Amino acid sequence: MISFAGLPLAQSGGFWLPDSATNSPAMDPVFYLILGICSFFFLLVVGLMVFFVVHYRRRPGVVPQKTASHNMLLELTWTFIPLVIVGAIFYQGFTAYIRMQTPPPNCYDLRVSARQWAWQFIYPNGHIDENLHVPVGEPIRLTMTSEDVIHGLWIPALRVKMDIVPGRYTSTWFRADKVGTYNLLCTEYCGDEHSDMLATVEVHTREDYDAWLKDAGNYLKTLPPAEAGKVLYQRRGCFQCHSVDGTAGTGPSFKGIYGETHDMADGTTAVVDDNYIRQSILEPQAKVRSGFQPVMATYQGLVSDDDITALIEYIKTLK
Numbered sequence: 227m228i229s230f231a232g233l234p235l236a237q238s239g240g241f242w243l244p245d246s247a248t249n250s251p252a253m254d255p256v257f258y259l260i261l262g263i264c265s266f267f268f269l270l271v272v273g274l275m276v277f278f279v280v281h282y283r284r285r286p287g288v289v290p291q292k293t294a295s296h297n298m299l300l301e302l303t304w305t306f307i308p309l310v311i312v313g314a315i316f317y318q319g320f321t322a323y324i325r326m327q328t329p330p331p332n333c334y335d336l337r338v339s340a341r342q343w344a345w346q347f348i349y350p351n352g353h354i355d356e357n358l359h360v361p362v363g364e365p366i367r368l369t370m371t372s373e374d375v376i377h378g379l380w381i382p383a384l385r386v387k388m389d390i391v392p393g394r395y396t397s398t399w400f401r402a403d404k405v406g407t408y409n410l411l412c413t414e415y416c417g418d419e420h421s422d423m424l425a426t427v428e429v430h431t432r433e434d435y436d437a438w439l440k441d442a443g444n445y446l447k448t449l450p451p452a453e454a455g456k457v458l459y460q461r462r463g464c465f466q467c468h469s470v471d472g473t474a475g476t477g478p479s480f481k482g483i484y485g486e487t488h489d490m491a492d493g494t495t496a497v498v499d500d501n502y503i504r505q506s507i508l509e510p511q512a513k514v515r516s517g518f519q520p521v522m523a524t525y526q527g528l529v530s531d532d533d534i535t536a537l538i539e540y541i542k543t544l545k
Contacts (some may be wrong), residue, residue, distance in 0.1 A: 247404045247429065254323040254335055254385070261319055326385075329399035333367035334360070340370065340377035340390045340522055342476075343419040344463020345410070353443040354528075356461045357408060358401055358429045361435040363466025367399040373523050378413035381427055389414060402429040408484040418476065419466060458533055467522070470544050477522060478515050481544045489516040503538050 242261065243254065273386040286291075336358070337348040347358045362368045364455045370379060372392040380387045381400065388398040402408075412423040427491055430438060440450075449457065459465060459480075467477035478488075496502055507529065510522035529537075 233497060235247050236454070244382050246248065246385065247402050247406065248385065248400060248409055251385045252325040253442060255317070256318045256322050264313070297348060326398075329367050329397075330365045333399055335366045335367050335369065336360075338368050338379065339372040339373060340379070340388070340412070341373040342375065342417050343412075343423040343466045345379075345423070345425045346461075346463065347425075349406060349439060349443070351439060351443045353439065354461060355442060356463060357426045357428055359430045359435060359438060359442075360427050362405050364432070365399055365401045365479075367397060369395055369397045375416050376414045377416050377423070379455055380413045380460050381408060383408040384410075384427065386417060387413060402427070405429050405431060423465065451536045451539040452543050453540075455536035455538070456531075458537055462525070462529070464537075474517075480541050484542050486538070490514060491516050491518070491520070500538050504534050507534055507537070 234500075239469055243257065246493045249264045252488065272332065278297060335350070335516045338358075339346040339348065344358060346356075347355050349359075368379070368388075369390065370390045371394065376392070377390040378387065379390060379398070384402055386398055386400045389398055390396055403427070406429055408427040408429070410425040410427050412420060414420075416423065428438075435442050459470075464480075467475050469475055469479045470481050472479050472481040483501075485498060487495050487497050489495055496513050506522075508524060508526045
């Protein structure tokens with residue numbers, strides 16, 4: 227398995243497609259049908275072309291003769307055969323599309339929020355995670371929206387791909403039939419760090435999923451504030467723009483900033499204290515650090531006071 231930044235980038239699979247984690251991949255038969263038809267006609271055309279080039283090449287003593295003439299049967303044949311082939315492809319593709327777009331009535335519903343450059347998966351108990359966790363063998367419906375630009379959710383092993391558009395909801399569904407960890411990527415170029423917009427799909431047994439969801443939803447109560455803030459830093463996608471090692475990214479690094487005075491883009495200065503951090507989370511355009519662009523979206527309504535307190539305590543530890 228190949229990995230990058232701790233995330234798996236490729237699972238084992240066949241030559242053309244990764245292993246399927248669902249027992250009913252609707253797109254696979256369509257893909258192999260089209261691949262087979264294209265391969266057959268490619269070999270037929272290239273093979274005949276090579277044969278004609280060799281057999282009818284210009285040679286001394288051979289006089290070219292014109293033998294072509296109108297042949298109604300031949301023309302009907304090469305019209306009818308492609309029509310049948312295109313009809314078969316349309317039927318397979320249309321039925322696969324209907325299967326992929328029609329979720330069963332007993333779906334387990336989750337919500338997805340995409341933003342530059344992180345995923346947020348929202349669970350029925352209100353927990354938000356940077357990775358997608360689902361129970362095995364159950365149909366899962368994702369209702370998705372974007373907070374900024376167009377993103378594309380793609381899970382290769384589950385044969386799921388759907389665009390996520392700001393200002394509206396899109397949805398898709400799947401059923402994972404194998405316990406394991408699978409890739410989740412963004413397929414729409416969404417800015418400088420598009421290639422880092424990675425996540426994983428963790429497929430659990432129902433018992434393990436219920437236990438994970440219970441523990442994940444209580445981490446603010448079970449962890450010390452600074453440790454809980456570190457978890458939030460990962461799950462809320464802060465790491466996409468703010469490093470903790472002093473390296474400047476899309477936003478300033480969190481390392482060593484608490485208590486320091488920084489220049490703002492409007493010419494003023496500000497001390498990085500609890501109130502400044504809170505305002506930067508809820509009103510990120512109010513005070514923008516000099517040298518950085520005002521691209522951060524607000525977390526108003528997405529984080530609680532306890533969340534903000536935990537993040538502040540975590541930032542304090544980054545000396």
